[in-house]
Amino acid sequence: MSKDTDTRPRAVSERGRARVDTEAGDLKLVNVTKRFGDFAAVKDLTLTIPQGSFFALLGASGCGKTTTLRMVSGLEEPTAGRVLLGDHDVTRLRPYKRPVNTVFQNYALFPHLTIAENIAFGLKRRGVKDIKKPVQDMLDLIELSHIGARKPNQLSGGQQQRVALGRALINRPQVLLLDEPLGALDLKLRRQMQIELKRIQTEVGLTFVHVTHDQEEAMTMADTIAVMNMGRIEQLGSPTDLYENPKTTFVANFLGQSNLLPGKVAGPVGEHLQVVLEDGTRVLIPAARNRAGGEEVIVGVRPEKVSIHSSAEDVPDGHNVLAGGVVTDTSFVGVSTQYVVKGPYCDEFGVFVQNDGALIHRPGSEVVVSWDPSQGFGLDGKQDIDAGAEADLEAGS
Amino acid sequence: MSAPALADEAAEAMAAGTTVAELRADKRVRRRRATLPYVLLAPGIIWLVVFFIVPMWSIVSTSVETGDMDTGFVLSWRWANFGDVWSQWHQQIIRSLEYSLMCTVFCLVLALPLAYFIAFKAGRWKNLLMALVVAPFFTSYLIRTLAWKTILADDGWVVHAMNTLHITPLLSGMGWTYSDNSVLQTPFSVVCGMVYNFLPFTVLPIYTAMEKIDPRLHEAGQDLYASAWATFRKVTFPLALPGIVGGTLLTFIPAVGDYTNAVMLGGPKTKVIGTVIEQQMIGTGGNIPYGAALSVLLMVGTLVITLAYIKKAGTEEIV
Numbered sequence: 001m002s003k004d005t006d007t008r009p010r011a012v013s014e015r016g017r018a019r020v021d022t023e024a025g026d027l028k029l030v031n032v033t034k035r036f037g038d039f040a041a042v043k044d045l046t047l048t049i050p051q052g053s054f055f056a057l058l059g060a061s062g063c064g065k066t067t068t069l070r071m072v073s074g075l076e077e078p079t080a081g082r083v084l085l086g087d088h089d090v091t092r093l094r095p096y097k098r099p100v101n102t103v104f105q106n107y108a109l110f111p112h113l114t115i116a117e118n119i120a121f122g123l124k125r126r127g128v129k130d131i132k133k134p135v136q137d138m139l140d141l142i143e144l145s146h147i148g149a150r151k152p153n154q155l156s157g158g159q160q161q162r163v164a165l166g167r168a169l170i171n172r173p174q175v176l177l178l179d180e181p182l183g184a185l186d187l188k189l190r191r192q193m194q195i196e197l198k199r200i201q202t203e204v205g206l207t208f209v210h211v212t213h214d215q216e217e218a219m220t221m222a223d224t225i226a227v228m229n230m231g232r233i234e235q236l237g238s239p240t241d242l243y244e245n246p247k248t249t250f251v252a253n254f255l256g257q258s259n260l261l262p263g264k265v266a267g268p269v270g271e272h273l274q275v276v277l278e279d280g281t282r283v284l285i286p287a288a289r290n291r292a293g294g295e296e297v298i299v300g301v302r303p304e305k306v307s308i309h310s311s312a313e314d315v316p317d318g319h320n321v322l323a324g325g326v327v328t329d330t331s332f333v334g335v336s337t338q339y340v341v342k343g344p345y346c347d348e349f350g351v352f353v354q355n356d357g358a359l360i361h362r363p364g365s366e367v368v369v370s371w372d373p374s375q376g377f378g379l380d381g382k383q384d385i386d387a388g389a390e391a392d393l394e395a396g397s
Numbered sequence: 398m399s400a401p402a403l404a405d406e407a408a409e410a411m412a413a414g415t416t417v418a419e420l421r422a423d424k425r426v427r428r429r430r431a432t433l434p435y436v437l438l439a440p441g442i443i444w445l446v447v448f449f450i451v452p453m454w455s456i457v458s459t460s461v462e463t464g465d466m467d468t469g470f471v472l473s474w475r476w477a478n479f480g481d482v483w484s485q486w487h488q489q490i491i492r493s494l495e496y497s498l499m500c501t502v503f504c505l506v507l508a509l510p511l512a513y514f515i516a517f518k519a520g521r522w523k524n525l526l527m528a529l530v531v532a533p534f535f536t537s538y539l540i541r542t543l544a545w546k547t548i549l550a551d552d553g554w555v556v557h558a559m560n561t562l563h564i565t566p567l568l569s570g571m572g573w574t575y576s577d578n579s580v581l582q583t584p585f586s587v588v589c590g591m592v593y594n595f596l597p598f599t600v601l602p603i604y605t606a607m608e609k610i611d612p613r614l615h616e617a618g619q620d621l622y623a624s625a626w627a628t629f630r631k632v633t634f635p636l637a638l639p640g641i642v643g644g645t646l647l648t649f650i651p652a653v654g655d656y657t658n659a660v661m662l663g664g665p666k667t668k669v670i671g672t673v674i675e676q677q678m679i680g681t682g683g684n685i686p687y688g689a690a691l692s693v694l695l696m697v698g699t700l701v702i703t704l705a706y707i708k709k710a711g712t713e714e715i716v
Contacts, residue, residue, distance in 0.1 A: 075616050095619040096627075108617040112635045121631075122621035167621065 025086025026051050027072065027175050027207060032081030034067050041067040043231040045081070049175075049209060049224075054201050056210045056222035060254070060388075064231040065211045066105075069177050072209065073102045085174055096125075101168035102177040106184060107160050109152035115139070115163050116148035122171040134170055141200065142166040158189045165197070169204065178210040182217060194220050215255050219243070227251050229388070243302075247291055249379055252300050253388035259306070259349050260385050261299045265292070272373055275299050279344040283320040284373035296381025303350035305375040308339060308361060309368045319370035325349065327361045341369055460689035470685060478690040486673050486691060493670040494698070496584065496659070497652035500591040504599040504648050505641070507592070512600050512640075513633070516607035517615070530600050538594065542661045545590045549662070551579045575666070582664030590658035595651070599644040606640025607633065642710045646703060653699050670695055 027049040034042040042064040049055045057065040070076035071083060074095030083091045090098050101122065109118050119138050123131045139145040142162040152160055161181060168176055181197070182190045198221045201208050212218050218225050219239040227234040227242065227250070235247045246252035249260060263277040272284040275297055285299055292298070307319075315321050325343030337360055339351040351369055361367055407417055415423075460478055464470035483490075515526045533541055548555055559565045560578055568574040573585040580586050610633060618628030634641075656671025663669075670691060677688030 073620055075619070094624070095616075096622045096624050100620075102617075102620045104613060104617060104620075106613065108611065108613040110614060110617070110632060112632075121618075121623075125622040125627060125631075171621070 025088075025174075027209070028082075028084040029068070029072070030082045030084065032068070032071060032078045032083065034064070034071060034076060035079045040231055042071070042078075045231070045233060047226065047233065047236075049207060051174075051207050052205050054198070054208045054210065054221055054223045056212060056218035056225045057228055058212060058215055058218040058225050058255075059228035059234075060213055063228040065213075065228045066179055068228070069102070069179055069209065069211045072175065073100050073177050074098050075102075099171075099174040100177060101171050101173040102179060103161075103164045103168050103181045105179045105181070107152075107164035109160060109163055109167070111152055114149050114151055115144060115155070118152065118163055119148075119166045119170055121167060126171070138166045138170045141169075141203075157185050158193065161185060161193060162196075165200070169200070169206075172204075173206065175207045175209055178208060180212055181210070182212075182214075190217070197221060219255075227254060229254075245289060245377060246300070246379070248387070249298060249300075249383045249385055250388035252377075252379065253386065257303055257350055258300045259303060259346065260379070261345055262381055262385060263297055263299055264381075265295050265297050273297075273378065275378070277345050281322055281345055283322075283376070285376045285378045286374055289376070290378030292378050292380045294381070298379040298381050298383070298385060299376055300379055301371050301376045303338070304336075304352040304354075306349075306351045306369050306371045308341070308351045308353055309370065310359070310361070310365070312368045315368060315370045316372075318373065320373050320376065321368060321370045322346075322349070323368045325367050325369060327363050327365050327367055330361060330363055332360065339367075341367060343369075456689050456692055459686055460693045462686040462689075464686075466683045475686075478686050479694060482687050482690045482694065485687075486670065489668055489670040489673050490691075490695065490698070492667070493653055493695070494702075496588055496591060496667075496669060497649050497655070499588050500595055500652045501599075501645050501649045503588065503592045504596050505645055507596060508599040508603050508644060509641075512604040512607050512637075513629075516604055516610070517612060527604065530597050530604075533593075534597065538657065539661075542590050542594065542657055545586070545593065545662055546581065549580050549586050549589065551581065556580055581662065582667070584663070584667055586662040587659050587667050587669075590662040591652055591655060594655075594658065595648040598647040598651075602640040602643035602647060603637055604640070606637040606643075610636045638710065642707065646706070650699055650703065653695060 029045055029047040032042055032045045033040065045064075045068060047068075057068060059065045067076060071078050074090070074093060074097075078091060081091075082089055085099065090100075110121065113121070116135055116139065120131050120135045123134060128134075135148075136145065139148050142165060144159060144162060144166070147155070147159070152163065155163065161184075165178075165181070178197075182193050185193060194217060197208075201221075210218070210222060222239065224236065225239055225242055226236045229250050235242055235251045237245075242251060242255055246255065246258070249258075252258040252260060261277050261283075263275040263283070266274040266276050266282065268274070268287060269284060271287055273287050273290055275283050275285055277283060277299065283299055285297075290297065301320075307315075309315055312321060312323055322343060322345050325341040325345075327339055328342045328348075329338075329340040331338045335355055337353050337355065339353070339361060341349040341351060343349060349369060406420065409420060458472055459470070461472065461474045461476055462470040463473045463475050463478075511530075515523055515530075519526050547553065550556065556565065556579065559568075559580070565574065565580065566577045568580065568583075568585055569577055573588075574580050574583040580589075614632050614636070615628055618632045619625070623631055654671050656669050656675065659667050659669040660672060673682070674688045674691045674695075676682040677684050677691065682688070
């Protein structure tokens with residue numbers, strides 16, 4: 001593990017803060033299950049989070065992500081399975097004995113203590129003697145030195161969020177847990193804090209585990225994302241990997257938008273597979289990006305990979321072509337135009353076209369949509385094609 | 398209204414862009430608004446004057462009167478009354494303060510875990526438990542106190558159990574009871590009755606204060622290396638402090654003047670100042686100015702203790 005420690009930014013040790021220095025290492029969950037009565041919130045979850053990474057647990061409310069986080073912090077005890085920090089089994093360890101700190105969803109700042117006292121709380125409890133400098137350093141890091149003497153209720157939401165972060169971070173935990181830390185902030189502030197969180201994580205080099213229902217937030221900040229659904233991990237990977245190569249319809253729908261068209265595999269064509277859609281149209285998908293084992297397949301393509309044309313003659317060579325569509329909705333959002341196309345292949349086929357000055361198709365116009373076959377992907381056709389689509393709406397509201 | 402004044406008014410109205418009539422109406426409204434607070438305060442002020450200022454004056458002036466029951470008492474401004482009552486009954490005054498202090502401490506020791514449990518651990522039983530805490534109020538104070546006479550009777554199971562557990566000799570060794578197999582008519586039985594009677598007054602404010610504490614703060618405390626006990630000391634206790642101060646005051650202040658428990662559960666050696674005052678004012682003592690002087694003394698004493706306590710609890714961080 002010492003090699004890993006060496007690669008961490010020097011800033012950590014230079015600040016000279018007291019760390020809970022049990023043998024540093026990865027956070028591992030092994031076959032963890034948590035049941036509340038009859039309800040299984042987390043089902044047989046196995047997960048390894050490498051040291052120093054920014055890891056996001058992404059999912060809709062009730063998917064078990066917060067329960068997973070609470071089992072790492074010790075506020076919840078697993079019904080079965082083990083939680084390991086490096087080689088150290090912490091499954092039954094009381095929360096106050098774990099080298100793990102949490103940034104709570106609504107911050108849970110101590111209202112009777114000043115900002116500086118809130119930040120000093122963990123150090124004081126651990127009996128650290130000289131706390132003045134580390135507290136001042138932390139106040140500097142979160143840029144709140146000028147208001148260290150104030151009480152939490154005199155602060156704005158964004159400032160409180162930073163105090164919550166500082167209060168946890170000052171303890172140099174092996175793992176920092178963030179439970180929807182930006183949920184209570186407005187959009188603009190959230191963007192700003194996303195960048196700041198990422199900056200701080202890079203600077204201090206700790207393992208961050210971030211729970212969120214906001215896919216954009218997860219993609220912006222995390223190195224690795226685990227998409228959770230119904231107590232299980234649906235797919236794990238880098239943001240680009242998850243977005244470009246979703247494994248299930250849930251991930252395809254939950255992470256961004258996808259056009260999903262059911263069909264049947266007709267046979268291989270070079271590096272591609274030919275698929276016959278329900279309306280008889282033949283399209284190609286890259287064989288390497290097909291997750292379906294059997295004949296039934298769902299062809300997926302992201303709306304921004306699709307181009308839209310007035311007639312089939314404008315379609316570039318080699319593209320998959322879906323003809324006979326009519327624009328039902330056009331929304332111009334400046335950088336792009338978002339279309340909803342209704343055709344024999346799909347009732348709501350989304351297309352995002354970048355604003356390159358091209359003609360905007362009005363609702364009612366007949367259009368042809370097309371995409372480069374290499375941009376499509378194939379999913380197992382036996383799944384619920386709408387999985388994750390509603391969950392996203394629910395969580396976003 | 399004089400002619401120049403009328404002209405002024407017209408000019409003012411013109412400047413404001415309104416008519417004279419509107420301006421007058423506006424002024425009436427403003428005048429009414431200015432008097433409104435006093436009108437609203439009136440009932441409270443009248444209540445205070447009739448039930449606080451007047452009785453207060455009456456008791457203070459009575460405390461410096463002289464005379465006797467047969468010829469009546471006259472206001473002679475004899476301040477020496479205070480010296481007289483202190484030298485005669487300071488023992489009872491100190492005893493009253495001792496008993497109420499003990500009562501307050503025991504109430505607090507019982508109320509803190511009870512309120513904590515109801516506020517954080519009782520879940521859906523919360524309301525039922527709170528109802529149980531106040532349930533004794535549905536019975537008369539006197540009857541409840543009398544019941545303790547049976548509970549603590551020499552041949553009752555409580556005393557038997559205390560004998561078996563060797564608590565009675567311990568108590569008598571500490572001077573809280575006077576014999577090894579009886580607890581009635583002792584400071585112990587009096588304080589027992591007081592604790593029982595005043596406990597709800599301690600529990601209610603503490604519960605109210607604790608109930609408002611976000612349970613997530615406990616999780617935050619535990620997350621930040623504080624054990625359950627450390628979290629209680631550093632988070633729950635300071636946040637519940639206003640309730641604790643309120644609850645202890647609501648117990649201590651009435652307990653100082655309480656004499657029902659001393660009369661019913663105590664004996665000749667547990668006479669408290671309330672009994673003395675009662676005897677002087679309406680009983681066999683017959684010296685009303687002395688009774689009044691004792692009342693004033695007790696009131697001032699309690700006030701000083703209370704203020705000192707609030708100052709200490711309010712400004713210093715209690716560790």
